[in-house]
Amino acid sequence: MFGARCLLRALRSCTSAPCPRHKPSARLSVRDALGARSTNGERVKVQGWIRSVRSQKEVLFLHVNDGSSLESLQVVADSSFDSRELAFGSSVEVQGQLVKSPSKKQNVELKAEKIEIVGNCDAKDSGFVHIHTPIITSNDCEGAGELFQVEPSSKIKVPEENFFNVPAFLTVSGQLHLEVMSGAFTQVFTFGPTFRAENSQSRRHLAEFYMVEAEISFVESLQDLMQVMEGLFKTATMMVLSNCTEDVELCHKFIAPGQKDRLEHMLKNNFLIISYTEAVEILKQASQNFTFTPEWGVDLHTEHEKYLVKHCGNIPVFVINYPLALKPFYMRDNEDGPQHTVAAVDLLVPGVGELFGGSLREERYHFLEQQLARSGLTEAYQWYLDLRRFGSVPHGGFGMGFERYLQCILGIDNIKDVIPFPRFTHSCVL
Amino acid sequence: MFGARCLLRALRSCTSAPCPRHKPSARLSVRDALGARSTNGERVKVQGWIRSVRSQKEVLFLHVNDGSSLESLQVVADSSFDSRELAFGSSVEVQGQLVKSPSKKQNVELKAEKIEIVGNCDAKDSGFVHIHTPIITSNDCEGAGELFQVEPSSKIKVPEENFFNVPAFLTVSGQLHLEVMSGAFTQVFTFGPTFRAENSQSRRHLAEFYMVEAEISFVESLQDLMQVMEGLFKTATMMVLSNCTEDVELCHKFIAPGQKDRLEHMLKNNFLIISYTEAVEILKQASQNFTFTPEWGVDLHTEHEKYLVKHCGNIPVFVINYPLALKPFYMRDNEDGPQHTVAAVDLLVPGVGELFGGSLREERYHFLEQQLARSGLTEAYQWYLDLRRFGSVPHGGFGMGFERYLQCILGIDNIKDVIPFPRFTHSCVL
DSSP states (O other): OTTHHHHHHHHHBOOOOOOOOOOSSOOOOHHHHHTOSOOSSOEEEEEEEEEEEEEOSSEEEEEEEOSSOSSOEEEEEEGGGOOTTSOTTOEEEEEEEEEEOSSTTOSEEEEEEEEEEEEOOOOOBOSOEEOOOOSEESOOTTSSOOOEEEEEGGGTTOTTSOTTSSOOEEOSOSHHHHHHHHHHHSEEEEEEEEEOOOOOOOTTOOSEEEEEEEEEETOOOHHHHHHHHHHHHHHHHHHHHHHSHHHHHHIIIIIOTTHHHHHHHHHHSOOEEEEHHHHHHHHHTOSSOOSSOOOTTSOOOHHHHHHHHHHTTTOOEEEEEEEGGGSOTTBOBOOOSSSOEEEEEEEEETTTEEEEEEEEBOOOHHHHHHHHHHHTOTTTTHHHHHTTTSSOOOEEEEEEEHHHHHHHHHTOSOGGGGSSSOOBTTBOOO | OTTHHHHHHHHHBOOOOOOOOOOSSOOOOHHHHHHOSOOSSOEEEEEEEEEEEEEOSSEEEEEEEOSSOSSOEEEEEEGGGOOTTSOTTOEEEEEEEEEEOSSTTOSEEEEEEEEEEEEOOOOOBOSOEEOOOOSEESOOTTSSOOOEEEEEGGGTTOTTSOTTSSOOEEOSOSHHHHHHHHHHHSEEEEEEEEEOOOOOOOTTOOSEEEEEEEEEETOOOHHHHHHHHHHHHHHHHHHHHHHSHHHHHHIIIIIOTTHHHHHHHHHHSOOEEEEHHHHHHHHHTOSSOOSSOOOTTSOOOHHHHHHHHHHTTTOOEEEEEEEGGGSOTTBOBOOOSSSOEEEEEEEEETTTEEEEEEEEEOOOHHHHHHHHHHHTOTTTTHHHHHTTTSSOOOEEEEEEEHHHHHHHHHTOSOGGGGSSSOOBTTBOOO
């Protein structure tokens, strides 16, 4: 599946942050190298990260990118340069001659005379443990989600008896199951289908969609969570760009002209952070007329989300600390006085609006107990409360809609166009 | 998820078959090397396949296995030996000194003086394309499966109106959707949850389980299909053994003593092939009394499957060419006279029975049309019939139950013990 593998690899991997060292001699950015008109053997130096490696008998091909362009520069080297350290993600400094490429795929390439590894990238599968959370569940994680119920087809006429003895639903999130597993594996993730029985014909909703969800034990601040979220977005996108270049180019060229620059803009900049309270203030001061009047204590609508992203210069923006009353029982109480908030975080991105949702989880027994009581869920979630009785730790997590992610990076307007068999109200073809 | 990644990697990868060359000097099997009593620097030669590589600054660790033992031999080499060709799956010949290992993990290790690469293994992600087939479907692939029906929970009382306009079910197989995609991508696979509303409390059934399913265009014989199936089983198992050694050891030591030898036996031998007709003959001649009398035209039961595997010396056995009347409409007609069969194949394995099921698909329009008419499915499967009108090709595929696979390699008796959140009749915990 387009991009899914990159996402999984991004989550499984821990990459050591490369730290480029500075050299006195002049250098060329990848963008400038690619745009070079005269290529009569001038000597240049390019610094960047390896996006792909192809090792042949007598020659080694690297694609190097430094963020100045979505396109990478092809580096051609003698096979004697080949080493295990020249791996995806390693940062390198390449010196050599910029020459005309014999291939039609690019105008120029860099004939390497010297390749120095600046920062190793030993990306082992050692970060997050992949858990298959169940599809059929007796929980309703969001508390008030639009659920699909599941019963054997022949029994649908005898609703007094349940196949599983209890009412069973299609999962709306693997979060609670991940929380169980994070109590043993510290860092876990799931990637699988989730469901909403929402009567929606919108361009960003599906009845069946994929989510990547992660849960991390011993996390004590939203800052730490946001770092993982931003890292996941950027790493996965870099991997998609390097592994599926042609597919992405196709979308950018024919479906979403201008998207290439917009994406580059997102990757180059640090994501912004504003509080929900600040967000409401920004919306209130907006000259734009909204269908839904922005007000503290009321949820943000798509029109608000899109305005906020634009307001932030089309850079993805984290909105944090939402009113407690708006959020489900498991989010961590900020204990912050009259305007009572929880440690929730949403990431809003250009074109799509909400892409990630996450929070610190309430790890304190008595706080959680009170929240459950207030929601009338104490009995149903006794098992969840028990997780706070036996070795509870501060923890948090997030989920990212996979189809919305594809919309965001490819610039595809309708979510039904990024999934092979879309399911939505009134439609379940094949 | 335990083993899942290995499965996916095994399917995505095309490994070139390594072809060991023979040398005149004496050699030691990995088993003999591991069992060596005296290790006072004797010079030996070991040939096998690389199961793992760990490259450090000044030293390189390889684990080499030749099939003589489930355990691998650790080879320790100078980092100057390091090269990209020393990769997972490459075959090597290592000469050096067998010495006592300083680590407690093994008694001996091979200090390499010479490492020769016999056969390269360039395992790129270039084999099968991963497709996410949908969970909710309006099809019933097996024709007579026990289906779960899906409706919004609030609407379950108004069954005259469907959320999707048509009755919708949880998928029992991604096959038909894969067939759509195989018409463009040639080789595709899916790995995801599938469902059966079977009222079963058996040790090998779940209401929600994972299947890896593959579909291959331009396949014209069961032989070709069986080669992929055997290759998948063996490659995935080798990868699990090398990547999750400690987990497997734990199961083999404490849960299933003797399983290590049984698994070795499966990996070392070529899988057998018998026809359904031969299978029935074997069962009829058995001295054992079966609960269900074996008879041509009747499906094989678990007791039959287990007997057949035992009869074949506890080597996995393919049973091919089943009666047409027993199998769904999409299987390819063998046109073989009075005892009318289709090109179906099941793989039976020790301890579990049926692990894989597959077939050539009926690619001929008129044969398929007749089969659909006979099953009264012509209208519902018009779209499927259409696939035979536009660029139809001979093709085939198979599915493997993932939890049964884990049962088989780990020697775990109850399927509920190889999945974190098992779902079955009367039980949907959390």
